[in-house]
Each structure stands twice: as structure tokens, then as C-alpha cells.
Amino acid sequence: MYDRGWSDGLPLVAPTRERVLRMLEGTSRSGDEIVALMPPNLVECTVEKVAVNAVMAGCRPEYLPVVLASLEAICSDEFNMHGILATTMGVGPVLVVNGPIATQIGMNSGVNVLGQGNRANATIGRAVQLVVRNVGGGAPGGIDRATHGSMSKLGFCFAEDEVGSPWTTLAEDRGFDRSQGVVTAFCGEGPRILLDQQSRSAESLIRMLAEGLLASVSPRTVMAMDGLLVLSPEHMARFSDAGWDRPRFMEELGKLLLVETDTILAGAGGIDEGLPEGLGGLTLPKFRPGGLLVVHAGGPAGLFSAIIGGWVNGPMGSEPTSREIIR
Amino acid sequence: MTEPVTVLDPTAEAIPTQRSLNPRPSGLHGLTVGLLDISKPRGDVFLDRIEEGLTAQGAKVRRYAKPTFTKPAPVDLRHEIAAQCDAVIEALAD
Numbered sequence: 001m002y003d004r005g006w007s008d009g010l011p012l013v014a015p016t017r018e019r020v021l022r023m024l025e026g027t028s029r030s031g032d033e034i035v036a037l038m039p040p041n042l043v044e045c046t047v048e049k050v051a052v053n054a055v056m057a058g059c060r061p062e063y064l065p066v067v068l069a070s071l072e073a074i075c076s077d078e079f080n081m082h083g084i085l086a087t088t089m090g091v092g093p094v095l096v097v098n099g100p101i102a103t104q105i106g107m108n109s110g111v112n113v114l115g116q117g118n119r120a121n122a123t124i125g126r127a128v129q130l131v132v133r134n135v136g137g138g139a140p141g142g143i144d145r146a147t148h149g150s151m152s153k154l155g156f157c158f159a160e161d162e163v164g165s166p167w168t169t170l171a172e173d174r175g176f177d178r179s180q181g182v183v184t185a186f187c188g189e190g191p192r193i194l195l196d197q198q199s200r201s202a203e204s205l206i207r208m209l210a211e212g213l214l215a216s217v218s219p220r221t222v223m224a225m226d227g228l229l230v231l232s233p234e235h236m237a238r239f240s241d242a243g244w245d246r247p248r249f250m251e252e253l254g255k256l257l258l259v260e261t262d263t264i265l266a267g268a269g270g271i272d273e274g275l276p277e278g279l280g281g282l283t284l285p286k287f288r289p290g291g292l293l294v295v296h297a298g299g300p301a302g303l304f305s306a307i308i309g310g311w312v313n314g315p316m317g318s319e320p321t322s323r324e325i326i327r
Numbered sequence: 328m329t330e331p332v333t334v335l336d337p338t339a340e341a342i343p344t345q346r347s348l349n350p351r352p353s354g355l356h357g358l359t360v361g362l363l364d365i366s367k368p369r370g371d372v373f374l375d376r377i378e379e380g381l382t383a384q385g386a387k388v389r390r391y392a393k394p395t396f397t398k399p400a401p402v403d404l405r406h407e408i409a410a411q412c413d414a415v416i417e418a419l420a421d
Contacts (some may be wrong), residue, residue, distance in 0.1 A: 006337055015335045041341040052337040083397035136335040316395045 026061030036075035052244025092152035098171035181325030218297035356385035
């Protein structure tokens with residue numbers, strides 16, 4: 001299977017007929033149903049082809065609906081998987097799962113949530129990438145031209161900790177009901193740690209979060225790249241203790257994420273990279289409206305959050321895209 | 328001896344149509360050359376210089392631009408270039 005070019009570099013589970021049939025039992029959808037036009041080759045991808053790749057990735061059948069919904073999300077025109085694959089930036093689909101299905105299939109939203117050790121988290125994201133590679137024809141060195149790449153190109157999937165969160169979920173924030181299974185695809189890099197172990201108030205911690213977020217992707221980008229903030233439970237406690245709900249948090253954070261464009265013009269501070277001179281004298285938000293997604297996840301101990309930087313956003317690049325998970 | 332294992336094909340099983348490039352023109356005089364800007368910063372700076380060079384060689388230049396560098400050129404744009412030009416140069420920049 002390595003020699004045929006089917007692998008992402010890791011060993012694969014042999015997709016025997018029996019295993020694929022068992023995988024297909026994870027969905028009510030017919031094996032010959034078209035899931036999406038798979039970039040980059042824009043090939044019609046069937047449920048069966050997804051099942052073959054899900055077996056190879058190590059998925060259990062009950063994960064298949066999440067893989068299917070993820071593929072529907074990333075193959076939409078607004079998510080723009082073709083460009084995400086082709087870009088030299090090391091970004092890929094970061095998949096956030098909401099709803100009861102996350103717990104039902106054993107996804108991790110707690111300790112080491114963005115790391116190793118959970119079969120569902122690890123194999124759902126991997127299966128999605130294997131479909132892009134094997135069905136879509138997108139492999140590194142071919143259409144995939146990433147300079148460094150990142151873990152989000154291997155497979156990056158996790159669940160939001162909904163039970164432990166006092167806030168509305170990411171999916172609710174995006175118009176879904178809490179009872180629905182939803183996957184949200186965000187085009188992003190790997191996570192970077194944001195450390196704040198001393199803030200004891202919401203007012204202090206939010207300033208620290210803002211400082212970290214202002215450097216997302218580059219301190220010199222404004223409104224051009226989205227971001228995903230993963231708040232840990234201990235950081236969340238600073239805000240819930242202060243009675244801040246999600247809208248209050250976003251409002252306060254938004255006030256601190258304003259950038260004086262004179263400070264990031266090309267040439268400012270002796271750095272050539274920056275905004276053109278014509279954009280001087282403005283105050284602009286770091287993130288466009290709706291361009292910062294916030295989820296709650298992570299282990300119960302640890303005064304860290306994680307920032308996942310995005311890519312070119314909106315119609316010019318990629319739009320965060322949610323799809324309901326249908327079993 | 329173990330039985331051979333049969334695995335299902337995870338690929339699209341598609342065989343792409345092979346299309347060859349047009350023969351390289353022997354000269355540019357009198358030909359129409361399309362310059363496709365993929366819409367990255369300073370692509371126009373680069374293509375302006377290319378246009379000067381091509382014009383000096385007697386080529387007629389037509390300029391095109393993709394709506395965004397992050398997506399493939401729209402089908403209509405590709406057809407437009409193919410219908411209007413004898414050759415095309417696609418430019419990256421930063």
C-alpha cells in the first residue's frame with residue numbers, strides 16, 4: 001500500500017471487502033451515493049470510497065458519519081480545499097465536533113485534546129486527509145506545495161468540551177441546535193500554546209489572550225486571516241467566575257484586538273512586510289467580524305489556551321464551514 | 328502459507344486524459360501572448376516587465392487576472408485565454 005502511494009506515511013489498515021462492508025454499516029447512506037466533488041481533481045467521491053479510506057485510517061464504523069460530514073464541509077466552494085491543499089502555507093482542515101455524537105463515539109475533549117491517544121480524534125482527521133490524497137489526487141509535491149506543512153495536514157480533529165462549558169457551544173454560535181451533531185471545518189495551522197499562569201481576573205487574562213492573538217499568523221496581518229482560540233477549563237474559569245458569557249467575552253476581546261495601522265505599515269520598525277502606506281492612520285480589528293472562533297476544550301489543569309492561526313479568509317480564501325452530521 | 332489478502336482500491340480509479348502542450352513557437356513576432364496574473368501582491372510589477380520584453384519582440388500582449396490566487400482560474404477565463412491567445416504565461420509573485 002505504501003508503494004501504491006496510498007499512505008500518509010503511517011501504516012494503513014488493509015481495506016478488505018469485509019472491513020469496508022462493516023465500515024459502511026456506520027452510515028444509513030448508500031455506498032454509491034456521491035458525497036462531494038473531491039479536489040484537486042474534482043472527482044465524484046462515493047460513500048464507499050470514503051469507507052475504504054476510513055478503514056485504512058483506522059476508523060471504527062461509528063466514526064464514518066463524522067468523516068462524511070467533514071468531507072462535505074471541506075469540499076464546499078466556500079471552504080476551498082483545493083487552495084488549502086495547494087498553498088505554500090502549512091494549513092489544513094481543523095475539524096471541531098459538537099453535539100452528543102462526540103461523546104457517543106468516544107471523542108476526546110479533555111486531557112491532551114489536541115494531542116495523541118484517542119482513536120476517534122486521530123483517525124477521523126486522518127481519514128479525511130486520506131480521501132483528499134487518494135480520491136482527490138492531492139499529495140505533497142504534486143498539487144500540495146506546502147513549505148513546511150503542519151499536523152493539520154495529517155489530520156486534526158477534536159471535540160469541544162460542552163459539558164464543562166458554561167457558554168454556548170461553537171455549533172450553537174453558528175446557528176445549530178445543541179442536540180445536533182455538527183462538524184465545523186476551520187482552515188488552520190497546528191496549535192500554539194498561549195501561557196498565562198498568573199492572571200486571576202477576567203480583565204487580566206483577556207488582555208493576555210489579546211496580546212497572543214494579535215501575533216496570530218503574523219503581527220502584521222489585520223482582517224486577512226481568521227483564528228481559532230481553544231480556551232482551557234482553567235482559563236475559562238476566569239471568565240465564568242466573573243459572569244462573562246460568550247457575547248461579553250467576544251465584546252471585551254474585540255475592544256483589545258484593535259490595531260493602529262501606522263504601527264504595521266510596510267517599513268514600520270525597520271520591517272519591510274506590512275500594510276501599504278495608503279492604509280495608514282486607521283484603527284482596524286485584528287480579525288474580521290466572525291473571523292475568530294472560540295471553543296472550550298482541554299484537561300482540567302493547566303493555565304494555557306491554544307491559538308490556531310488561519311489562512312486567507314472569506315471569498316478570497318477559506319470560510320469556516322459547518323455541516324450537520326447525519327448518521 | 329497464508330492466503331493472499333484482497334484489498335479494495337481507495338483511489339478514484341480514474342485515468343486522466345493526457346493532453347500534450349502546444350508546440351513551442353519558433354518566435355513571438357506577431358503572436359498574441361496572454362499574461363495571467365494570479366492576483367498575488369506585485370504580480371503586476373513582474374508582468375509589466377514581462378510585457379515590455381514581449382512587446383519589444385513584436386508580440387501582442389493581453390492581460391488577464393484570476394479573481395483570487397487561492398482558487399483555480401474559472402473555466403470561462405481559461406477558455407477566454409485559449410480562444411484569444413497563441414501562448415500564455417502565468418505569473419506568481421510576492
